[in-house]
Structure formats: C-alpha cells, structure tokens
Amino acid sequence: MPLKVRRNQSPQPPPSCPLTECMAIIGGAWTVNVIWSLRAGPRRFSELRIDIPPVSPKVLTARLRELEARGVVNREVKPTSPPSVEYSLTALGSELVPAIEAIVTIGHRLKGEPGVSVSNG
Amino acid sequence: MPLKVRRNQSPQPPPSCPLTECMAIIGGAWTVNVIWSLRAGPRRFSELRIDIPPVSPKVLTARLRELEARGVVNREVKPTSPPSVEYSLTALGSELVPAIEAIVTIGHRLKGEPGVSVSNG
DNA sequence: TATTGAAGTTTCCATTCGGTAACCTGGAGT
DNA sequence: ACTCCAGGTTACCGAATGGAAACTTCAATA
Numbered sequence: 436m437p438l439k440v441r442r443n444q445s446p447q448p449p450p451s452c453p454l455t456e457c458m459a460i461i462g463g464a465w466t467v468n469v470i471w472s473l474r475a476g477p478r479r480f481s482e483l484r485i486d487i488p489p490v491s492p493k494v495l496t497a498r499l500r501e502l503e504a505r506g507v508v509n510r511e512v513k514p515t516s517p518p519s520v521e522y523s524l525t526a527l528g529s530e531l532v533p534a535i536e537a538i539v540t541i542g543h544r545l546k547g548e549p550g551v552s553v554s555n556g
Numbered sequence: 557m558p559l560k561v562r563r564n565q566s567p568q569p570p571p572s573c574p575l576t577e578c579m580a581i582i583g584g585a586w587t588v589n590v591i592w593s594l595r596a597g598p599r600r601f602s603e604l605r606i607d608i609p610p611v612s613p614k615v616l617t618a619r620l621r622e623l624e625a626r627g628v629v630n631r632e633v634k635p636t637s638p639p640s641v642e643y644s645l646t647a648l649g650s651e652l653v654p655a656i657e658a659i660v661t662i663g664h665r666l667k668g669e670p671g672v673s674v675s676n677g
Numbered sequence: 678t679a680t681t682g683a684a685g686t687t688t689c690c691a692t693t694c695g696g697t698a699a700c701c702t703g704g705a706g707t
Numbered sequence: 708a709c710t711c712c713a714g715g716t717t718a719c720c721g722a723a724t725g726g727a728a729a730c731t732t733c734a735a736t737a
Binding site for chain 1: 574575576577578579581583588589592599600603626627636640648651652654655656659660661662663664665666
C-alpha cells in the first residue's frame with residue numbers, strides 16, 4: 436500500500452526564503468569569524484587579518500564588501516597616514532551576534548568529524 | 557636574488573574552532589532547510605523533496621548522511637513496502653532550531669541583494 | 678506481466694570558491 | 708633616495724560543490 440504524503444506541519448514557504456537569503460550572507464568563508472571579531476568593537480583590516488590568520492586579503496576584502504553592502508558592517512576611512520580603515524558592526528550586524536553565539540554554543544557540542552578549522556570563535 | 561619563503565607543504569592541523577566547525581555542518585546547500593523542515597516532526601525522504609523542491613536526491617542524501625553522522629538527525633527505516641525511511645531531529649538537532657530561528661528572523665531584515673531563493677523557511 | 682513507488686546511487690559536468698603570489702599607491706620615516 | 712606601511716587589487720589555478728539525468732532493488736499491485 437502506497438504511503439500517503441503527510442502534510443508538513445511547519446508553516447509554508449514564503450516565496451522568497453529568508454532562511455536561504457540569510458545563509459547567503461553568513462555562509463561565505465570566514466564571514467562569521469569576521470562578525471565574531473567585530474562584536475567587541477571596531478577593527479582595522481590588518482587587525483582582522485591577525486584575528487583570523489588563515490584568511491587571505493582577497494577573501495577578507497570580498498567578505499567585508501558583501502557585509503557592507505548588506506548593511507551588516509560599517510566601513511570608515513580614517514585620515515591617518517597611511518590612511519587606515521575601520522570596520523564595525525551596524526545595529527543590524529549586532530543583531531546577528533546572538534544568532535552566531537547560538538551557533539558557537541552548539542559547535543561546542545558537536546561530534547566534530549572532518550572540516551576542522553582555525554581562528555577565533 | 558633573495559630566496560623566497562617556501563610554503564609549508566604539510567597541511568597544518570589547525571586548532572579547531574567551534575564556530576567554523578558548526579558552520580561546516582549548517583553551511584552545506586539545503587542543510588538549514590532540512591533542519592527547518594524537520595523541526596515540526598519526522599519526515600520521509602520523499603516528503604523532504606517536496607518540502608524543498610530544488611534539492612536533488614543526491615544532495616539531499618549527502619546532507620542527511622552528514623547530519624546523521626554529526627548526531628543532528630535520526631534515521632529510522634520503517635518496515636513498510638516498499639520500505640520507507642523516516643528522518644527526525646535528535647535532541648542535539650533540536651537545539652539547532654533556535655539558532656536557525658534567529659537566522660531566519662534576521663534574514664527578514666536584510667537588504668537582500670542577489671541569491672533569491674526557493675522553498676521553506 | 679508490467680508498472681509503480683521509496684529511497685537512494687552513479688556518472689558526468691560546469692561552475693564556484695577560495696588559496697597563492699605578485700603587484701599597486703601615496704605619504705612618512707630614516 | 709629608498710623603504711615601509713595600510714589596504715587593498717589582479718591573475719592564475721586546482722579542488723570542491725552542486726546540478727542533471729539515468730539507473731537500481733524489491734515487493735506489492737493492477
């Protein structure tokens with residue numbers, strides 16, 4: 436006897452899916468690490484490189500640009516010499532911190548198989 | 557000509573980071589959608605395919621196997637004919653739900669540029 | 678006898694992603 | 708005069724990822 440497909444209890448898909456949309460942001464390599472680094476205050480580009488040693492300048496730039504475009508981080512050029520650039524979390528970015536905190540918490544409890552990794556968190 | 561610093565060939569065993577470790581789990585394509593689908597109760601393979609239309613069987617299998625290996629989901633074969641397989645969240649898996657909920661919440665508020673999307677969430 | 682259904686598996690392929698290394702700019706310090 | 712520094716950019720490349728489509732197994736139906 437063929438099984439009946441049961442109705443899914445969970446509320447139905449909004450056409451555009453915030454889940455996938457948000458994952459598109461925090462899914463990139465080192466993205467969460469960057470947000471995590473910024474949670475305690477502004478950091479400069481080179482400081483972030485120290486916080487997250489394995490990240491390459493190319494990728495770090497990419498991530499910061501994306502986060503800026505999404506309104507998650509703020510980019511401010513300081514008139515030092517040579518000019519330095521300070522990144523910080525926006526209000527929206529700060530809202531991401533608890534979510535990432537939750538992720539970190541569970542990270543501690545996982546049977547960590549492969550894909551080991553580096554840096555802060 | 558000055559000698560160049562050679563790259564260290566041996567892949568260094570980096571100190572593992574719970575943040576990156578957890579992202580390794582939920583980072584895969586459709587992973588969060590699967591967990592999201594299971595949050596309201598067990599689902600069979602084919603039901604999940606309906607919940608998340610764009611996922612291919614290959615990838616869905618891969619994700620479920622990974623989640624099972626990590627202790628996030630449970631896999632139970634039911635003696636129906638043909639045999640069916642029911643997936644459900646473990647206790648650990650359930651703990652991920654609030655984190656994903658937080659992500660979803662923020663997903664709503666993001667300036668969603670590209671990466672429009674499909675399915676539940 | 679042929680068909681269906683569940684739950685995958687397998688092969689092949691295009692694209693994406695991230696890493697490496699080298700290079701750039703303009704002012705300041707020595 | 709030259710080098711350093713911050714904050715990138717650019718070109719090149721291999722690995723990994725995910726999608727598509729076809730195939731499999733076994734029992735129960737039609």
